[in-house]
Amino acid sequence: MTDHDHHHHDHDHSELSDTELRVRALETILTEKGYVDPAALDLLIETYETKVGPRNGARVVAKAWSDPAYRARLLADATPAIAELGYAGRQGEHIVALENTRSLHNMVVCTLCSCYPWPVLGLPPVWYKSAPYRSKAVKDPRGVLKDFGFELPQGTEIRVWDSTAEIRYLVLPLRPERTEGWSEERLAELVTRDSMIGTGLPKQPHEIA
């Protein structure tokens, strides 16, 4: 990730934007002043592009589906339970797991900014940080689910958790049917990022066949 030229395919225009130039200049100023080390910047970026992402959360969910004792630990105190799998730290210092049931669906939002459980889900997607999601999730979460292409069964209660403090929320979705006897690795393939935010459901077995 150190080669800037490598990333030109990211842009749909050939000239650098004002913002691109501003960020480059700022990095130059801060590097020359000795405040930042570009190698540390590269490592930060690499960490969140390749190591920390929703596959981490999927492992947590799959383990909770497979191991009743782990599920109990996760729901009682999620931070140490998640740390058992090696996921901890920045933007996940205090995690609470929310269990979906047949009658209750959980959805997580941050109406004030973009709070999101980084160690298990990585960096938040653009829609999570957008005005429509931050506005609508707390007032019309069923409308949000329609935007994502699904509806909850009639009578399902919906609980929305606005991440206004440093508590981060992870939804534990319902385990899909007809997955008896599956390994944790295979179950993890069913777990989508959105199912751990509450704006989606896990994949069904036939979708990963």
Next chain:
Amino acid sequence: MDGAHDMGGVWSGEVRPEPNEPPFHAEWERRAFALRLAMAMPGGWNIDMSRFAREDRPPQDYLGKSYYEIWLAGLERLMLARNLVTPDEIEAGKPLHPAKPVARTLTPEGVAGMLHRGGPTERKATSPALFAARDQVRAKMINPPTHTRLPHYVRGHVGTIERVIGCHVFPDSNAIGGGENPQWLYTVTFDGRELWGEDGDPGLKVSVDAWEPYLERA
């Protein structure tokens, strides 16, 4: 503060998910993201100061910027306020003045440890919690000119204490250099109709995490 960042319930546009979205959409977003994380160490500011620097701007500015443009603007403000960079340097795009001595910088060897430590906000309580689970509380009607984490849409409304979380750093104080001033933090749950009126979704409950100074007994 009251600002465009406090978005709960304000609009009802369509949410547009992007299939297979990458973590970043341009190289400058990668660099802005990393600069913001790395500069907190020499800069010495805390997460609440950082949030306040992003949200304390006119609505047209906040709403007109993309997410990482807001991060960049917030970072520039924090650095300018501490004379780590100067306006003429940002204008010129190169250093013009000697660096200000800083206590620490982030090295590549320090990255994993810094991310793993994070910034836990729980602190030892010095007084008992005022509220207990199942207590009825009202979110106070407050509109402070400085940073707060009580969203506008619950102010004045009655909810139920769902969980006593613990004693946590108080952002309203920490954001403005007033110290951590830890306060009891609660999960407070509101009925959808309490927040949005009789037309609200009867099967909806909304929770916020609220510090004790935001709440009064109902």
